[in-house]
Amino acid sequence: MNESAQTPDRTSEDRTWWKEAVVYQIYPKSFNDSDGDGVGDIQGIIDRVDHLDDLGIDVVWLSPVYASPHADNGYDISDYRSIDDRFGDMDDWERLRDELHARDIKVVMDLVVNHTSDEHEWFEKSRRREDGYEDYYYWRDPAEDGGPPNNWESFFGGETWSWDEQRQQYYLHLFDEKQPDLNWEHPQVREDIYEMMNWWLEKGVDGFRMDVINLISKTRGLPDGEAGDWQTGVEHFMNGPRIHEFLQEMYDEVLAGRDVMTVGEMPGVDIDEAKQYTGADGDGLGMIFTFEHMNLDHDGGRWDLHEDYEAWDLRDLKEFVGRWQRGLAEEGWNSNYLGNHDQPRIVSRFGDDGQYRVESAKLLGTFLLTLSGTPYVYQGDEIGMTNVDWEHLDEVVDVDTINHVELLMAEHDIDDYQELRGFVNARSRDNARTPVQWDDSDSAGFTDGEPWLKVNDNYTEINVAADRTADDSVFEHYRDLVDLRHERDVFVYGEFEMLLPDHEHIFAFTQSLDDERVLVVLNFSDEPRTVDLGESDGRLLVSNYDDPATDLPTLTLAPFEATVFEV
Template sequence: MEKTTSKTWWKESVVYQIYPRSFNDSNGDGIGDLQGITQKLDYLKELGIDVIWLSPVYQSPNDDNGYDISDYQSIMSDFGTMEDWEELIDQIHQREMKLIMDLVVNHSSDEHQWFQESKKSVDNPYRDYYYWKPGKDGKEPNNWESVFSGSAWEYDENTEEYYLHLFSRKQPDLNWENPKLREEVYRMMKFWLDKGIDGFRMDVINFISKAPGLPDAPNPHGKKYAPGGEFFMDGPRIHEFLQEMNEKVLSQYDVLTVGEMPGVTVEEAVLYTGEERQEVSMVFQFEHMDLDGGPEGKWDLRPLKLTDLKNSLSKWQTGLDGKGWNSLYLNNHDQPRMVSRFGNDQKYRVESAKMLATMLHMLQGTPYIYQGEELGMTNIKLDSINDYKDIETLNMYREKVVEGHADEQKVMNSIYVKGRDNARTPIQWDDSENAGFTTGTPWLAVNENYQYINAKQAVLDENSIYHYYRELIQLRKQHDIIVYGSYELLLPDDEELYVYTRTLGDEKLLVLLNFTGDEKTFMLPSSISYSKKEVLISNYPVDVDASIEQLGLKPYEARVYKLK
């Protein structure tokens, strides 16, 4: 395939994800809202953000924190009104930033009007907007399991059939085989694009094409993401559906589209993101997010090996270079805080947060910052399972502890490390009560470390993680090599240092990262020659004249040299 590196605004952008419930509460009800986001836009502009990704704010019963949508064209009252949303996008565009919204069309809420009609009778016009099947031998239609644990099927007494839900039972899967359903989705997408949004983050979009007949998984324990995954991930018509979506909707607008695609491979991502194929701009892949999970999945904790992380990131960097495009992230609303997971959130919290940010922002792809990441916010340990809100966490706890009698402390340890509520604690704006997030009672507990980890402190401290992020973002705008340069991994077998280069024309970047709490020595490989060097960024003071042939790297140190 020809190497293509056409320049586009979304390759050169930095995206900031807002999880609205936890961002900023303007009215004191304990829940973040749209007016609260508008109040903080100058903070994001000052950080250097180009694009805001707003997690769902649509009407929803909130079974899965807004990813169960009951009306795609209205705003959840928790967050405000359509007028509040219109004011928000207007203020974003006035600041020359862009807005992308979540597109959640693998499933709807069971309270959506389509589903309410669908379940009335087997011959209702909306029946095949969803997947309905009679049982088999007195059991579910097949052996697929929900991603949130338990069967992927729910029995409905009214019509004596089961409906498919790959997530919560309140999230029935939409049937993309039905052209009428697809037309409804495209109409809804145009509604938002015509209101001025700049693209979509597409929730589990590679699940929308299921294998014909929905067959049993031959080996439910050899699972791809969830038992049955081989029949609902990257299905037979997925490229057809995405190309149709592009032709009928997306091609008519200048947009960024990122497809969340669990289980996607590099080879599949080349197809999804290849420019000539007209599907999506980039994908969210999860390979690097699964490296510290054991054979039983994410809750089965195992230590991360740096070589595994390097191999994974390198495979994606080289595999998509010139053929597609990467998204770059280390945390989001579904993942724990990155400094707690990949760094050291105690003694070296500031240094390791800066090191991880350097690693990510110097890779090829579009970086995604998750709210609070730029402050070095950390995971939380809540006192009891009753303090947790996340449906995935609560389902797992019930299944393992209440029903399965597993060791409660072991399960709680897994939740402390991997639970999704780690990312959902309110943003720590200042050191006042509730971290300045709300004057009321926050919907989810605020991390107690807000008194010293907060935006007010970070903005005032020129050596803070926040200001380091500002510098990284500025560098990206000044140096094409950071966006478009090719990647090469050095020292592939080193379990302590992550070193790579980026090359564009006669310029080279050398990125040095120490992943340990000890001082480490780096020896420059003889394959790298240069006549001039410049320190682009570092998270410790550096003697700019010192030789790089051999140098000592402090705990969690990061340095980037520009060589010529």
Template sequence: MSIREEGTKMSKAWWKSSVIYQIYPRSFADSNGDGIGDLNGITEHLDYLKKLGVDVIWLSPIYKSPNDDNGYDISDYQDIMTDFGTMEDFDRMITEMHKRGIKLVMDLVVNHSSDEHRWFLESKKSKDNPYRDYYIWKDPKDGKEPTNWGACFGGSAWQFDETTGMYYLHCFSKKQPDLNWENPAVRDEVFRMMTWWCEKGVDGFRMDVISMISKDPAYPDGEIKDGLHGDMSPYVCNGPHVHEYLQEMNKRVLSRFDLITVGETPGVTTEEAKKYANLDGSELNMVFQFEHMGTTDGKYGKWTTRKPEMKKVRAVMNKWQTELEGKAWNSLYWDNHDQPRAVSRFGDDSPMYREISAKMIATCLHMLKGSPYIYQGEEIGMTNAYFKSISDYRDIEAINAYKEYTESGLMTEEEMLNCLKMISRDNARTPMQWDDSANAGFTTGTPWISVNKNYTQINAKAALEDKDSVFYYYQKLIRLRHQYEVIVEGVFHGLLEDNDDIYAYERTLGNEKLVVACNFTNKEVSCELFEENEGEELITNYKNHVAGALQPYETRVILYK
């Protein structure tokens, strides 16, 4: 049952059946030997992504930036970072994507800019500068910061500026001052810039921390949770005007083009998501939620060595499936540039089970309702880097957290390094492993961050030569989503929700029923879900099955008509 024929015009909701592939440009492919991935490197590998079968590429920021937070600190929204190439390189890249039927989603980072952006350079000159209110400035309170808020990358969320004797808000790095969305001039600038990119042919936006663009006007102190700073999240996430701003964005920009839009929404609930991603199309197509990522959080937030418990993850995923049914659209992901590697976190990256568990977690995700995201290297089963020293890390968040927690005595150096091995964002940012040559074929120079040592065994060249590889399994999952309407539109219903080992569910559409079962353990477990010799097996990661059981990390998908 085909829901999309090649060459026909896609419907307005083309994104519903699409599979999105995220590229982190700095780590994807280096074409000029400087050790940093670039736009021409991406263009050179588009045939690989065409072969995989993805519909959309989401590109992490490529704009001009001093690179304090790897491009998420933008100094010019309409120019390209020198490390990545030129605007001519961009134009060629998007043309080549479109030739192959692949659409491009740009990262939109408009909660904050770089402190080197022209707007901020003007803003801090004086209190009466025309750009002053482009940012959030506050007077000291009792000789200290305006609030006790801690920034996401450590330290205070407020930075004192000597010139005017006031503090500016930065929810992330001090080099990422927050934009003041209450100022209509800021919104005008953002919408003008977005329109410019749409007219260049961009097919959508992934909106960085978009739930944070409206702050609580009272600016109250936050509850101290990490022993160091107040929690700002209740006062900067899902603020009073966020939906008003996004509806304005939709009217002025998004509704004028045929786009795919996803909002990264820290602190989002299912109720809020129904507003952000409502099916009337007045805001965004879908949101990224983080609840399943937070199931391992502990005393110090994300900094923990806990492995996710499948039952907790399943409860969150199923809640989002059922509560958004018929009301909003889901986005589906296990990892991205801000998360550790999927197979290391949710699967088993040991040599015995890496490939089989990578296929299992992929099946579990891709058969759910929503738009699946694949992060570069996930399709070949790339793993965490497990760096041994803090000197191996490049991420500002990891480096700041290590310094803050070890110097305060809250953790030893060994404890903090163990946390980083499990959860650091740099695990996802090691270079893409193309082949078994020097530096995994990523660069002829010195890579900006070390290549994972397992690249000689785990690489795209080896995957393409093996018919049973993780790559071809992902290719089949993508093909199935394009082929079967029940995978796109079927109603979700959880199964075996008290089982400690198996994540199972069904999807129904008309007379069709899809039954999915995934064993999240390294042992054989009893499973009576499938009626033998009935139904069509669409995909599995084992050649032979055991009656009434699932083998270690086994998954099966059966279609009944």
């Protein structure tokens, strides 16, 4: 049985640059270090900007470069209008903006406004109860038993409340204790945020990626949550009662009348909710990041320890993709991603980082760049970078990983980290944050100093310089796909039709637009697979094998083979 989306209405008014763009995420701390201090910086990005231009991408999503104590690697912001001196200064940022814009590459900044750093001026004034700032954050007295005000659980493990000695109250933090949640119920908080957003737009940014933006509204009174399979209290801080009001206000005060790209990171959102958040009839966002497919191997509990923690089923991925491609065909817009700074490396998670690393890296790139919607490529995926072996816990920097490992060791009475080593290797966010591997020199060409985070041991074999000169270059395959996507609207606006939805190893689909139709066939396995696609003939557009399977209608695909036909 085939599953298809309704034919999209792609009028000229419906076309926008950000729908047709390919986005590349840069995690600045790990991209390229220009001054030898071991930390990536803005000048380092400028030095590598031709790499981005060669790849053909249209947008850089720049993870936070704001002033920050880096308790959560920059997602704890102490000043929204200053550049952290680890990365440079505002002059450096403006040069980067100009270098990218000169190459027709737009810049999207990370907007982190669910919380700030506890070193932000607003929080310091709030803890001192300065006039006007008393309620900028969520402050509460202890519960009757003297403990935290409610039973909510943090995304990073443990409680969501920390005691502040100066104010003599608890404050709320859904993430690290150094990331207190802003109180969006306070009108002045919202006004200050909108003013800051307008300030950045006037400086030439082309949009915002909005960090956990659907957490900004909490249930009034902050009541106890019900214990569930995932996270206690989530029903009170995810998609809260005033979320649509706040986002519509943001649109009216900041985004209306501006040709900008917006994407909201929104855990726990379904298709109907996505439609509410996006578009002219919704809250005005361009698109959202959903997390359903990020749960394929853990069902929402990323740190739930179990024996088959790496197992996932391709049929579940197909069900997710088909449902979202169909669901947002006429309303809303899809954002397509497999990895980012918060997820393991895609070739290790969804492909094969051993014998078929190159083939599976190309297959995953083919998958991302042929779906309808806007694709997001994370730094290093264009050369097939892999997960890391975290031999000792003291090599890990990520606060989320460290907190959860400590909780797991206590919960399961584990004394030796080595019992959790494989689990950490598969789950840690630090996998995506290791320095980009530019060449086979010391520290992978990332820095002349001591890197802030361990460089993957395989950098002498997997690096940009080696890949770009290889006959089987992953980078060149990505570039070919980006060019193909730019040339053919069918990959952007096409009508999606799933083929073979119940096949355990083959992901096949077509995209159709006007009189153009393409067929994408992907073998997500390490064995040859034979399938009948029901197509009489087709012209090969791209493949990740030199001798691809082309004898339609029956194809015998090699391990991790990816083929795209015009049919």
